[in-house]
Amino acid sequence: MAKPNKTILKWAGSKVRIIEQLRPHLPKARRLVEPFAGSCAVMMNTDYERYLIADVNQDLIDMYLVIARDPDTIYSIGFEKLILSIQNDSKTYYGTRDAFNKRHKSKYDQAWFFLYLNRLCYNGLCRYNKKGEFNVPYGKYKNPYFPEKEIISFIDRAKNADIVCLEWQDTLSLVDFDDGVYCDPPYMGSGFTQYHTAGFSDADHEALAIALKDINDIQGNSITVSNSPEATELYADLGFTIHEIDAPRTISAKGNRKPAKEIIAVLEGVK
Template sequence: MAKPIKTILKWAGSKVRIIEQLRPHLPKSKRLVEPFAGSCAVMMNTDYEQYLIADVNQDLICFYNHIKDNDNGFISTLKQLFIDANNKTVFIKRRNDFNCDLWHSDPFLMLCIAYYRSSLFLYLNRHCYNGLCRYNSKGGFNVPFGRHKKPYFPENEIVAFADKARNADITCLEWQDTLSLVDFNDGVYCDPPYMGSGFTQYHTAGFSDADHEALASALKDINDIQGNPITVSNSPEATELYADLGFTIHEIDAPRTISATGNRKPAKEIIAVLEGVK
C-alpha cells in the first residue's frame, strides 16, 4: 500500500494519518466540494476529476493559489525565508510583519506584496509551536516560536500540490457560500473544527455549536433536495447531532499529531455519511 501523500502545511486535524480509514467513506462523484480546505490532505490523496476547495481563511487560500499559479517562482521565494532563520528574534519580526495593519488597511499594498505575505504564512507554520494556525480576535497570528531543531522545507509537497491543483478551483468563501455552489453531480466532504475540541480560532470568526448545527442541517437539506452524497469528519460529541439527521455513523481511532497537553494517544473520531440519491 502506497504511503499517504504528505501536505505542505502542518495542520491541526490533518487527515493524512487516517486517509486509509476515511477514503472508503468519501463520496462517489466526479467533483469533490470541500468547504473547509485545511491542509488539503483529502485532495492530495484522492483522484476526483475535479475539486472545489474553499475556506474562510484568506491567508490559507492566497497561499494555495500562489502555488497553483507559480509554483517554481514561489518555491524560490519560500526557500529564502528558511535560510538561517530558525530563531526567536527572526520569528517574532516576521510574525509582526505578517500581522502589520497595512496588509488590511491598504488594498494596493496588499495586492503588491501579497506574494511575500503568503511566503510568511508557510514560514510561520513551519517555525511556530506545533504548527498551529491560530488568530486572535483582531486577526493577528498569535502562535509562539516553536524551537524546532531543523524546520522542514516542504518542496516536494509544494510541487505535488501544484500538479494536483490544476484540476481544482480554490477560493475563499464561508462554508454557506461554498455549499450554495454544490451541483447535482457533486460530492461533499466537510472537515470543520471539531465540536467540543476547544480549538476553533483558526480564523477570527470561530466555530460554535450553533454553527455545527447549522452546517449539519444544511448538508441534510442538500442531500434531501439534490441527492448529493455527503461525508463529514467530527468528534464523538457530534454523534447525536448527525445520527438524529439520518447520517450513518462510523467511529475510528485517529492518531493525534498536535496536542497542547502533550497527549499523543489516539483519539476517537466519527465519519458521518449520507449516501447519494440518484
C-alpha cells in the same frame, strides 16, 4: 501500501494520518466540494476529476493561489528553503509575524510569510486573535522541514481545482447535483476553533449539519463529514450513518499522544 501524500502545511487535525480509514467513506462523484479546505490532505490523496476547494481563511487560500497560479513559484522554492533554514530564530520569527500581521506586503510575500510561520510556529497551529492577528508563538524547531516535494505535488493537483475563499454557506450554495461533499469543520468540543476570527460554535455545527441534510434531501448529493464523538448525536439524529475510528493525535493534550476517537458521518447519495 503506498504512504499517503503529505501536505504543504503542518495542520491540526490533518487527514493525512487517517486517509486510508476515511477514503472508503468519501463520496463517489465527479467533483468533490470541500468547504473546509484546511491542509488539502484529501485533495492530495484522492483522484476526483475536479475539486472545489474553499475555506474562510483568506491567508490560507491566498497562499494556495500563489503557489498554484504564480509561474514564479517554482523558481522561489530554493530561495525560500534557504531562508527557512538560516532564519530559524525567535527574533526573525516574531519580526516576520509582525510584518505578516501589518499586511503591507504583496500577496506573494504574504504567502511565503504564512508558510514560514506555519513551519516554525508552535505545533503548526493556525490561530488568530480577535483583531485578526496571527498569534501563535515560536516553536523552537532545530531542523524545520521545507515542503518542496509537497509544493510541487500540490501545483500539479491544483490544476484540477477551483480554489476560493468563501464562508461554508456560500460554498454549499455552489454544489451541483452530481457533486460529492466532504466537510472537515473545526471539531465540536476540540478547543481549536480560532483558525479564523469568527470561530465555530455549537450553533454553527448544528446549522452545518442541517444544511448538509437539506442538500442531500433536495439534490441527492453524497455527504461525508469528519468530526469528534461529541457530534455523534447531532448527525445520527439527522439520519447520517456514523462510523467511529481511532485517529493519531497531531497536537498533544498534556503530553498525551494516544489515539483519539473521531467519527465519520455519511449520507449516501440518491441517484
